[in-house]
Amino acid sequence: xxxxxxxxxxxxxxxxxxxxxxxxxxxxxxxxxxxxxxxxxxxxxxxxxxxxxxxxxxxxxxxxxxxxxxxxxxxxxxxxxxxxxxxxxxxxxxxxxxxxxxxxxxxxxxxxxxxxxxxxxxxxxxxxxxxxxxxxxxxxxxxxxxxxxxxxxxxxxxxxxxxxxxxxxxxxxxxxxxxxxxxxxxxxxxxxxxxxxxxxxxxxxxxxxxxxxxxxxxxxxxxxxxxxxxxxxxxxxxxxxxxxxxxxxxxxxxxxxxxxxxxxxxxxxxxxxxxxxxxxxxxxxxxxxxxxxxxxxx
Amino acid sequence: xxxxxxxxxxxxxxxxxxxxxxxxxxxxxxxxxxxxxxxxxxxxxxxxxxxxxxxxxxxxxxxxxxxxxxxxxxxxxxxxxxxxxxxxxxxxxxxxxxxxxxxxxxxxxxxxxxxxxxxxxxxxxxxxxxxxxxxxxxxxxxxxxxxxxxxxxxxxxxxxxxxxxxxxxxxxxxxxxxxxxxxxxxxxxxxxxxxxxxxxxxxxxxxxxxxxxxxxxxxxxxxxxxxxxxxxxxxxxxxxxxxxxxxxxxxxxxxxxxxxxxxxxxxxxxxxxxxxxxxxxxxxxxxxxxxxxxxxxxxxxxxxxxxxxxxxxxxxxxxxxxxxxxxxxxxxxxxxxxxxxxxxx
Numbered sequence: 067x068x069x070x071x072x073x074x075x076x077x078x079x080x081x082x083x084x085x086x087x088x089x090x091x092x093x094x095x096x097x098x099x100x101x102x103x104x105x106x107x108x109x110x111x112x113x114x115x116x117x118x119x120x121x122x123x124x125x126x127x128x129x130x131x132x133x134x135x136x137x138x139x140x141x142x143x144x145x146x147x148x149x150x151x152x153x154x155x156x157x158x159x160x161x162x163x164x165x166x167x168x169x170x171x172x173x174x175x176x177x178x179x180x181x182x183x184x185x186x187x188x189x190x191x192x193x194x195x196x197x198x199x200x201x202x203x204x205x206x207x208x209x210x211x212x213x214x215x216x217x218x219x220x221x222x223x224x225x226x227x228x229x230x231x232x233x234x235x236x237x238x239x240x241x242x243x244x245x246x247x248x249x250x251x252x253x254x255x256x257x258x259x260x261x262x263x264x265x266x267x268x269x270x271x272x273x274x275x276x277x278x279x280x281x282x283x284x285x286x287x288x289x290x291x292x293x294x295x296x297x298x299x300x301x302x303x304x305x306x307x308x309x310x311x312x313x314x315x316x317x318x319x320x321x322x323x324x325x326x327x328x329x330x331x332x333x334x335x336x337x338x339x340x341x342x343x344x345x346x347x348x349x350x351x352x353x354x355x356x357x358x359x360x361x362x363x364x
Numbered sequence: 365x366x367x368x369x370x371x372x373x374x375x376x377x378x379x380x381x382x383x384x385x386x387x388x389x390x391x392x393x394x395x396x397x398x399x400x401x402x403x404x405x406x407x408x409x410x411x412x413x414x415x416x417x418x419x420x421x422x423x424x425x426x427x428x429x430x431x432x433x434x435x436x437x438x439x440x441x442x443x444x445x446x447x448x449x450x451x452x453x454x455x456x457x458x459x460x461x462x463x464x465x466x467x468x469x470x471x472x473x474x475x476x477x478x479x480x481x482x483x484x485x486x487x488x489x490x491x492x493x494x495x496x497x498x499x500x501x502x503x504x505x506x507x508x509x510x511x512x513x514x515x516x517x518x519x520x521x522x523x524x525x526x527x528x529x530x531x532x533x534x535x536x537x538x539x540x541x542x543x544x545x546x547x548x549x550x551x552x553x554x555x556x557x558x559x560x561x562x563x564x565x566x567x568x569x570x571x572x573x574x575x576x577x578x579x580x581x582x583x584x585x586x587x588x589x590x591x592x593x594x595x596x597x598x599x600x601x602x603x604x605x606x607x608x609x610x611x612x613x614x615x616x617x618x619x620x621x622x623x624x625x626x627x628x629x630x631x632x633x634x635x636x637x638x639x640x641x642x643x644x645x646x647x648x649x650x651x652x653x654x655x656x657x658x659x660x661x662x663x664x665x666x667x668x669x670x671x672x673x674x675x676x677x678x679x680x681x682x683x684x685x686x687x688x689x690x691x692x693x694x695x696x697x698x699x700x701x702x703x704x705x706x707x708x709x
Contacts, residue, residue: 101487103494151682163486164433168627168681171435171620175674182667292616296498299491334506337499344495348488349480 072210073329074322079214081321082221086276087298088305088313089228090269095307096245097265098149103170106295107177108144108270109277110288112137114185116278117192117286126195130220133274141270145263148173178288189285198283217279224275225314228268232310241265297324300344306354315355381554388550395542404534408606409645411538414545415602417641420625421545421552421634422595428631429561430588431568433486436493437596438619439500444470444597445604445614446510449518459520463544463601470597471590478589483582497619501611515610518601534606541602548595553634555591564588617670624673627680647672 087105094102102108112133119129152169196212232238243251244261252258280294301320305312320343324336347354395410402410419437427433447469448462455461477496481489504510520540522533555561566574567581574581600614607613625644629636651668655661 095487101491103490148678148682155682163431164427164490164631165681167433167435167487167490168623169678171623172674172677172681175620175624175670175677179667179671179674183663183671186663187666292498296491296495300495303488303491334502337495337502338506341495341499344492345477345480348484348492352483 068206068208069329072208073325075210076214077322077325078318079210079217079321080325081318082218082225083276083279083294083317084297084301084321085314085317086221086224086272086279087294088301088317089225089310090273090276091298091302092305092307092310092313093265093269093272095302097241097262097269098145098166100149100166100170101299102144102266102269103167103295104144104173104177105269105273105298106277106291107174108137108140109273109294110181110291111140111177112270112274113192113277113281113286113291114181114190116274117190117281120193120195130275130278133278134271137270137272137274137277138267139270141266141268141273142263144173144270145266149266181288185288187288189287189290192281192284192286194282213282220275220279224272228272228310231268237264297340300340303344304347304354306356309354309356312354312356384550384553388546392542392546395546396539404532407532407538408534411534411541411602411606413638413641413645414538414541415599415606415641416622416625416644417638418541418545418548418602419596419599419622420629420637420640421549422592422599423622423626424629424631424634424637425552425556425595426588426592427626428633429556429564429568430585430592431564432481432585432589433490433623434481434493434589434592435490435619435623436497436500437592437622438614438616439493439497440470440474440593440596441600441603441618442500442611442614443473443593444600445518445609446504446516447597448601449516449604449609450509452518452520453516459540462518462520463598466597466601467594470600471594474593474597475586475590478586478593481585481589494616494619497616501614504611511610513611515608515613516604518604518609520605537606540605544598544602548598549634549637552591552595556634560584560587621673624677627677644673 087109090105090109091101094100094105115136116129116133119132120126123129148169149166152165194213196216198211198213200208200211202208232242240251240256241261241264243254243256244258245265248258251261276294276298277291280291284290297320298317301316302313303316304320305314305316307313320340323343324340327335327339398410419441422440423434423437444466448466451457451465452462481492484492504515505512510516520536522536527536556564563574563579563584566577567579567584571581603613621644625640626637628643629640648669651672652665655664655668
């Protein structure tokens, strides 16, 4: 029983990271109808910056703040610099529907290459800010560590901030209106173009948090967040790709599920399971758990 | 005047098939002559170009015609390569049978996955196939007969005696790869010009209208996915032949490289696929030269090719979304139209 609780808690910890990545993807999807394949690339930049800041100043908190700020900045720049040009040029023609995917993939490649040029492809050791040894209760050591607790708390904090912004502020109202119906939102005075950029800024910040939470106690390379992207995507699809709540729930469910599979069946089954979950959700309930029906097919 | 023009064009329409055969035969002959006159390294690169061209062709069929973007061509290539290697190891049939088995097995997987994927559009399909490309190679570690990280050795044997003793192994690879690619590209070209190709185009451009004229768009999409997977499987088997059938051969970067090649070649023109293959092989060469100028740093050498290809990818999609070839064609058409109008006046 104790073991089950432990595996569950670790699942929540890793799942909240997936949830953040999934949140980033959903934010971008809601604002511009694009799945941002460069999201992991943007996060890798901020994670390397965070690593650099931690190395120079030793302060994890400062690294966190810098990473989030830069993540938001990159998100905004990508939207206003690249995606706007793309929508202007490639709005029709045979490849219009795949052009955003290709463009963001290209961006991912550019970012990885630049990161590799600056910091080399060798794995960097990202030290954990807190102890990674498990908590000790009585005379048993649990696999659940301070780091896991910190991850859960940080992710929860970020999600609470997001939900306050979305539910309680005028900006959040504008963002939701623009996602729900851009035409009517524009008529009621919402600057839709600006909400798009803001959506990308929030997404960049959320992705940055996911990257910085995943990397401690692990090796950091230009490719180390690919897996996070895929799990974030699966989580977003499970949650419906439209819904912010769905993204979080999808991430947590996926994290807990994969945690149990890792523990009881072995790591090699994690990827196949995630893929099967993705395909089954897409086939059985294409709108996801929280999605709107009919959004999925062309 | 108009009538004669019509006759002319219909005459031209009559034997495109024969013209295509002639074109491919000439191309094959030219390659054959070329293969004897260049160094071993170039022959090896020639084989790579052929393999990439074939993989790009499979993606052009799928994305340019049927409108489905797959980021998982590398996964289907892996399936084909493992199928060929396992057939070769356990049954030792004639070499052509191993390649056929690669096509069949990959197509089978394509049909299964395509059955689900045909319901998805744009980013959903891209994400699903991305998960496939990232997840499938990990299966190699799960089953011991797949050889784990070290992979399998796909041995096609040496060239037959009658080619002479100077016929090197790489030249033999080049012959197999170039021949397979030419035959397959010819096959794809014919499919694309047939009613299937037109149906795919119709389903891509306007699904509602295509359904209205009685096309089953979903079924056509599954068919496109199946054929594309089969072709990719053959390309994978060929790649396994020149390198190794291992997870490290069929990485996500391979899938991305093929997309890059297809986009640079123009997603809607099959003739561009050979050009795309050429670009994919040339860029690392250029990168080698560039990084030579920056001193022999490992980070530079490892990342310059990725930087160049990705930048090209973004620029292409931003400014000539239908590919440079298509853009040029469009430009030419416009010029012709203008000239005709001028004549009229």
